[in-house]
Amino acid sequence: MERICFLKSSAVLWMLYILACFTRPTEGNSIDQSALLSLKESITIDPNQLTVKNWSINASVCSWIGVTCNSRHHRVAELNLPNMALEGSIPPQLGNLSFIVYLNLSGNSFHGKLPQELANLRRLKFMDFGINVFTGFLPQTILNISTLQILILQKNNLSGNLPEDICHHAPNLRLLSLADNRLTGTIPSSISGCTQLRILALEGNNLTGSIPREIGNLTMLKTLYLDSNNLEGFIPQELGSMNGLERLNLQANSLSGSVPANLFNMTTLRILGLTQNHFSGRLPSNIGYGMPNLEKLYLDVNNLNGVIPDSISNYSKLMLLDLSANEFTGLIPNTFGNLRFLEVLGLNQNNLESDQELSFINSLAGCKYLQEFTTGGNPLNGILPASIGNISNLETIDMSFCGIKGDIPKQIECLGNVSSLRNLYLGFNKLTSSIPVSLWKLKDILQFNLTSNLLSGSLPSEISSLKALNLLDLSLNQFSGDIPSTISEIPNLINISLASNKFEGTIPDSIGKLISLEMLDLSNNSLTGMIPKSLEALQHLTRFNVSFNELSGEIPSGGPFENFTYQSFMSNNAICGKPQFHVPPCQGSSHSSSEKIVLLAVLIPTTASAAITLVIVLLLSRYRKRQVQAQADSLPDIMPERISYYQLQRATDDFSNSNLLGRGSFGSVFKGSFTDGTLVAIKVFQLQLEGAFKSFETECAVLRNLRHRNLTKVISSCSNLDFKALVLEYMPNGSLEKWMHSNGHFLDIVQRLNIMTDVACAVKYLHHGYSPPVVHCDLKPSNILLDQDMVGHVSDFGIAKLFGEEETLRHTMTLATLGYIAPEYGAEGLVSTSCDVYSYGILLMETFTRRRPTDEMFSEDSSLRSWIANSIPHAIDRVVDANLISPEEKNVSRKLNCISSITEMAVNCSAESPGNRPSMKDVVASLQKIKVQLLAYS
Numbered sequence: 001m002e003r004i005c006f007l008k009s010s011a012v013l014w015m016l017y018i019l020a021c022f023t024r025p026t027e028g029n030s031i032d033q034s035a036l037l038s039l040k041e042s043i044t045i046d047p048n049q050l051t052v053k054n055w056s057i058n059a060s061v062c063s064w065i066g067v068t069c070n071s072r073h074h075r076v077a078e079l080n081l082p083n084m085a086l087e088g089s090i091p092p093q094l095g096n097l098s099f100i101v102y103l104n105l106s107g108n109s110f111h112g113k114l115p116q117e118l119a120n121l122r123r124l125k126f127m128d129f130g131i132n133v134f135t136g137f138l139p140q141t142i143l144n145i146s147t148l149q150i151l152i153l154q155k156n157n158l159s160g161n162l163p164e165d166i167c168h169h170a171p172n173l174r175l176l177s178l179a180d181n182r183l184t185g186t187i188p189s190s191i192s193g194c195t196q197l198r199i200l201a202l203e204g205n206n207l208t209g210s211i212p213r214e215i216g217n218l219t220m221l222k223t224l225y226l227d228s229n230n231l232e233g234f235i236p237q238e239l240g241s242m243n244g245l246e247r248l249n250l251q252a253n254s255l256s257g258s259v260p261a262n263l264f265n266m267t268t269l270r271i272l273g274l275t276q277n278h279f280s281g282r283l284p285s286n287i288g289y290g291m292p293n294l295e296k297l298y299l300d301v302n303n304l305n306g307v308i309p310d311s312i313s314n315y316s317k318l319m320l321l322d323l324s325a326n327e328f329t330g331l332i333p334n335t336f337g338n339l340r341f342l343e344v345l346g347l348n349q350n351n352l353e354s355d356q357e358l359s360f361i362n363s364l365a366g367c368k369y370l371q372e373f374t375t376g377g378n379p380l381n382g383i384l385p386a387s388i389g390n391i392s393n394l395e396t397i398d399m400s401f402c403g404i405k406g407d408i409p410k411q412i413e414c415l416g417n418v419s420s421l422r423n424l425y426l427g428f429n430k431l432t433s434s435i436p437v438s439l440w441k442l443k444d445i446l447q448f449n450l451t452s453n454l455l456s457g458s459l460p461s462e463i464s465s466l467k468a469l470n471l472l473d474l475s476l477n478q479f480s481g482d483i484p485s486t487i488s489e490i491p492n493l494i495n496i497s498l499a500s501n502k503f504e505g506t507i508p509d510s511i512g513k514l515i516s517l518e519m520l521d522l523s524n525n526s527l528t529g530m531i532p533k534s535l536e537a538l539q540h541l542t543r544f545n546v547s548f549n550e551l552s553g554e555i556p557s558g559g560p561f562e563n564f565t566y567q568s569f570m571s572n573n574a575i576c577g578k579p580q581f582h583v584p585p586c587q588g589s590s591h592s593s594s595e596k597i598v599l600l601a602v603l604i605p606t607t608a609s610a611a612i613t614l615v616i617v618l619l620l621s622r623y624r625k626r627q628v629q630a631q632a633d634s635l636p637d638i639m640p641e642r643i644s645y646y647q648l649q650r651a652t653d654d655f656s657n658s659n660l661l662g663r664g665s666f667g668s669v670f671k672g673s674f675t676d677g678t679l680v681a682i683k684v685f686q687l688q689l690e691g692a693f694k695s696f697e698t699e700c701a702v703l704r705n706l707r708h709r710n711l712t713k714v715i716s717s718c719s720n721l722d723f724k725a726l727v728l729e730y731m732p733n734g735s736l737e738k739w740m741h742s743n744g745h746f747l748d749i750v751q752r753l754n755i756m757t758d759v760a761c762a763v764k765y766l767h768h769g770y771s772p773p774v775v776h777c778d779l780k781p782s783n784i785l786l787d788q789d790m791v792g793h794v795s796d797f798g799i800a801k802l803f804g805e806e807e808t809l810r811h812t813m814t815l816a817t818l819g820y821i822a823p824e825y826g827a828e829g830l831v832s833t834s835c836d837v838y839s840y841g842i843l844l845m846e847t848f849t850r851r852r853p854t855d856e857m858f859s860e861d862s863s864l865r866s867w868i869a870n871s872i873p874h875a876i877d878r879v880v881d882a883n884l885i886s887p888e889e890k891n892v893s894r895k896l897n898c899i900s901s902i903t904e905m906a907v908n909c910s911a912e913s914p915g916n917r918p919s920m921k922d923v924v925a926s927l928q929k930i931k932v933q934l935l936a937y938s
Contacts, residue, residue, distance in 0.1 A: 031096050032076040033061045038093035045087035045109070068102075075099035082128070083107035092117040099123055106130040106152065114139050121145060128152040130177065138162070138183065144169040154179040154201065161185030162207075167193030179225065180204035182890075187226075192217040201225040203249065206893050211250075213238045221245055227273060228252040230893055235260050244268055251275035251298060252933065254873075254897060259283075259299075265290035273298040275322070276933060282306030288314030296320040300346060301929045303327055308352075313338040322346035324374065325929055327922075332375070334359055337366030348376040348398060349925060358382040358404075365390040374398035376425065384408060384431070396423040400449070405430035408455075413438030420444070427451040427473065434458075440465055447471040451497070454478060464489035475499040475521065482506075483522075488513040499545065500524040507546070512537050519543040531555055531575070544568050551575050554586045567732075567788060570678045582677020643716040645723050648672060648682055655684065662735075662782070666695040666798055671730065679730040680715055687724060695798035696724045706770060710762035712785060712795040731793060733786035740781055740850055749884050749895060751790060752847050753902070753934060757927045758792030759784055763840060764920040766794075767833040775801040775831055779839035780820050781846065801831050819853035819864075823912055834914035840923065841865075841909025848899055848906075850881040869907045873900040898934045902927075 040051045054065045061076065062069035068078035076097050087109040095117025097103075103124060110132040118127075119141030127142070130152040137160035142151065148170050158181040166188055167173065173194045179201045186209035187202065194200075197218050207229040215224070216238025224245060231253040239248070240262030248266075251273045258281035259274065269291050279302040288311030297315070300322040307330035308323065315321075318339050324346040332352050336345060345364075354360055358380060364370060370391055381403040388397070404426070413436055421442055427449045434457030435450070442448075443465050451473045458481030459474075466472075470492045480502040487493075488510035495518060503525040511520070512534025520535075523545040530553035531546060541560040547570040555561065555569060555577030566582035569575060576586040651672035652659045661669045667685040674680070683699075685692045700717065707713075716727040736755060739745045747755070759779070766774040776794065783796045822838035824830040842853050845864050851857070853864040871879045880899050885892055905926050911917050918926075 029061060029074055032099075033057070035091075035093040035096040036061060036064070036067065036076070036079075038091040039088075042091045043086050043088035045085070047085050050081075050084060051086075070099060073099060078102040080104045081108070086110065090115055090118075094118065095120040097121060102126045104128040105132070108132055110134065112136075114142065116141050118142055119144055123147055126150040129156070130154040132156055134158055136160075138178065138181075143167075146170060146172065148173060149196075150175045152177045153181070156181050158182065159184065162188055162191075162202075164188045165190055165193075167191060170194070172196055175199040177201040178205070183207060184893075185209075187212055187215075187231075189214040191215060194218065195220065197221055199223040203227040203229065205229050206891075207231060208893070210234070211236055211239070211255075215239065216241055218242070219244065223247040225249045226253070230897055231255060233257075235263065237262060239263065240266060242266065246293075247271040249273035250277070253277055255279065257281075259304075267292060269294055271296045274302065275299070276301040276929070278302065279304055283309055283312075285309045286311055288312045291315065292317070294318055298322050299326070301325040301932060305329065307331075308333055310335050315339060316341075318342055319369075320344040323350070325349040325925065327925075328352055331355070332360040332378075332380075334363045336360065337363030339367060341369055342367045343369050344372040345370065346372070346374050347378065348374040349928070350378050352378040352380070354380045354382050356382045358385050361385050361391075362387045367391065369393055371420070372396040375402060376400040377402070379403055381405070384426075389413065393420050395420050396425075397421070398423070398425040400425045400427040400429065402429055405432070407431070407433040408436055408439075423447045425449045427453070429453050431455055437462070442466060444468050449473040450477065452476040456480065458482070459484050459487075461486045463487055466490055467492075469493060470516075471495045473497045474501070477501055479503060483508055483527075485510045487511065490514070491516070493517055495519040497521040498525070503527060506530070507532055507551075509534050511535060514538065515540070517541050521545045522549070523547040525549055527551060529553070533558075535559070536561060547571055555581050555583065565788065566677055566679065571676075573676055575676075582673065582679065584676070643718050643727060645718055645720065647674070648684075648718055648725060648727070650675075651680070652682060664796060664798070666692040672727070679732075681728040681730045683726045683728060685724045687722070693724075696726075698800055699726060699797045706766070706774065708762055708765045708769070710758045710791070710793055711765070712793045728795070729787075729793075731785035732788050733790060735782050736784035736786065736792070736847070737781035739786070740847065741852070746883060747790075749899070750934060752884075753927065753931055755784065755786065755790065755792040756844055756847055756902075757924070757931065759794055759843070760840065760920060760924045760927055762792075762794040763836050764924050767836065767920050773833055775833055776836050776839075777801055777825075777831060778817060778820070779836060779843055780817050781843065784843075822914070824914060832914060833920070834917050837909050837917045837920060837923070838911075838914075840920070841906045841917075844906035844909065845903060848881060848884070848902055849879050850883075851879075865907060865910050868903050872904050872907070873897070876900040876903065879903070895934065898930050901930050901933075905930075 036055065040055050043051055046052055050065050061067060062074060066079060066081040067076055069075060070077040077099055079097070079100060080102065082104050085108065089112040090110060092115040095115060098120065100121055101123055103126065106128040111134060113136035114129070114134055116139060118139070122145065124145050125147055127148065127150065131154065134156040136158065138158045140163050143163060143166060146169055149172050151173060152175070154177045161184055167190055171193065174196050175198060176194065177199065180203070183205040185207065187207060189212040191212065192214035195218065198220055200221060200223070203225040209231065210233035211226065211231060213236040216236065219242070221242060222244060224247065227249040232255060234257040235250065235255060237260050240260050243266070245266060246268055247270060249271070252275065254277065256278040259279055261284050264284060264287050270293050272294065275298045282305060287309050294315050295317050296319060303326065305327040308328055310333050313333065313335035319341050320343060322344065328350040330353065332347065332354050336342070362385065364373065365387060371393055372395060373391070374396070376398045383406040384404050408431055422444065423446060428451065431453040432455065435455060440460060440462040445466055446468055448466065448469060449471065455477040457479060459479065461484045463484055464486035467490060469490050471494060473495070475497040476499070478501060482505035483498065483503055485508040487508065493514050494516055499521040504527060506529035507522065507527055509532040512532055515538065517538050518540050520541060521543070527546065527549040528551065531551060533556045535541070536556050536559035538560055544560065544564055545568050547568065549572050551572040552574035555575055557578055566580065569581050569583065576584050649655065651674050652670045655670055659671045661671050661681060667683060670682045670684065672680045672682045685696045687693060713729040714726055715729060718725045739747050763776065766776060776797065777799045778796060783794065785793045785795050787793060820839040820842050822835040825835045842864065845868055846852060849868065851864055858864060858867070868879050876896050876899055877885065880896070885895060905923065909917055909923065
């Protein structure tokens, strides 16, 4: 019996011993536990307390969350903690996990440098540290792990160059992603040593130099992403020989030359992205025969030209085609309907044309999946066909700036049944008639923009059906009638512009219910009554304009009105309010009976007189409108009623020097303030100066008919035998001259580019948007004025030249400002639109270098132009305004690249020969491309 008990006791002890052997950490297991505990201690934030609660020394490391051990050695084989919102650093002890094969800490906020000890992970095959905030140089040692197959370090802040022997110690790499870091230098040709690579992603860095030809030796490669760098040079022919490649993205670089023809013969290619480069030349006529599997083709924002080949419609699997912002010409093909799976078609900002019926739209009815269709900025000059309503799945239509004329067809009621439509842009055309009733049934539309047409009629109460609408822009048309109160039933409205129409009646009080409203522009109408006090509830309203109406009563003062300026309320003669609005103070509402009688005795004849005057003005305005050709981007031609000398004298305090804004060649400009608080600029011509009379007449002739948002607007004039003056829109931020060359003033890169784009748009309008063309002849910083929003306006047309119908060149004896004069203008008095292009080029250089063309550093042998031309593209940092770029800021090289593109264009504009200068159309298109790049880096 005792023997049996002893045997039982021994068995129990033996079992306990064996169990202890399995639960007690071995030496290797203890090393792993220690390494992971070091990681736990380095984690400073663990919102879900995964490591805090679970990684306990009282439990086997193999049972910890995110940890997997191998079955043979019970060593840590996998550490998988992605997207856990962890913050902290990586301890060097993690390099002691000598059996680990899979390591994934992606999608967290780990920071600091990656420890060199990670190179000790000699069995590691998969490492993903992407989407963290690691800094420092890319560790060479990690690339020395010979077993590594997957390495993902994307979306961190790693810097430094790619190692020259990048693939020497890691021949088994199949996926290498270093995207979206701060890597610099060139792509080493040794990358071809990674012969097993399937995916190479280096996009979103600061890599420079050219694409190495050796990449073509990566025969296993399926995906190559080199986009959003600073690569330059040509696309090597070897890329076109990579038969297995499926995705190639080279967009947002500085690559140039023509696209290799063999690139369009890659039979396996599904996605080709070449957006935002400097590619030029024509597309091959047989482009559509070589890539049978192509699904997405991005060729936008380049300098490609010629016609769009008809063969492009042979891409039977194509879902996206973007050819926008190039220089394509000729007719838009009528064969796009063959692209049965097409979802996006981008053709905007080219020089494409169509027949009068825009028949290419008929073919698009065959694209049953088409969601986005853009042709904006092409001179189509046709009539909108009814067939546009047959494209059943459209979400976005952009046909703005296309010269489309005629009525909106009744058949476009079909669009009312297109429940998918979200964005409709038909602005800056020549559309007439009223808006079809069916368009008010687009209950899911988000943005509705018909600005700058010739549309008429009233807004129906059914506008409330547009329940999802957030932008409504019907400005610069001829709509009339009341603003329907039902507009308040569109709950998501953010932007409303009904400016420059013929709306009358009162501003609906119900607009105060639009709590999301940020912009409301009702200016230049015939609205009456008071500004609703309910608008004080619109806490998000930042832009508000009711100027040039017939409003009366007190301006609200609460809510957003505390931040508005007088410019929101100009030319409403019967309003009153706080001094900040430059209007008279409001009087008390109580009057005695005798006071009321006196008041009526004054008001009745005054009102009657005003009414008669208004009728006369309206009749004259209508007559003048009929005499002037309608311009798509111009306001109706209404020359304001002249103002008296005594009104100007009082407004300027007898032309006091304290109100002097500046002096010009033919007179002085004063700041004036009328009794209603309206601020203006008054240009007084010194008639004793030779040429002053002609200068006044020229400015009147130019400003009478020209209307553009970037031209200084004339408000009124005063003319008699002894005195001549123009009353102009007041620009509170002064001139570009002040901001460029006065102490205490500074413009950043984006502001300078915006202003110079404004100027370019104005000059483009003078040259191409109005017939016959107008040459400004004196573009310089002091003639560029800035409004409250820092929008640029071209001013001073005193020596402008108005050309005849057939004129392209004219002789003159009048000289412009030294330093900005084109050579042929200064030497021979020859004036053409190319002279303005030259002056604009000099002005553009000055804006980004802050050097005047007359700076003393330039002599007979050098000039502002030659100084810049010798510095681009590689030494642009030597000439650019030093205040624009800080070496510490992010994306310095990319910003310098944008500035280099700007100054290169400026050099082209100021070419010696007029024939070598681009047109202002080309200049505007180039600036828009550069702006897209710059905003992406800012």
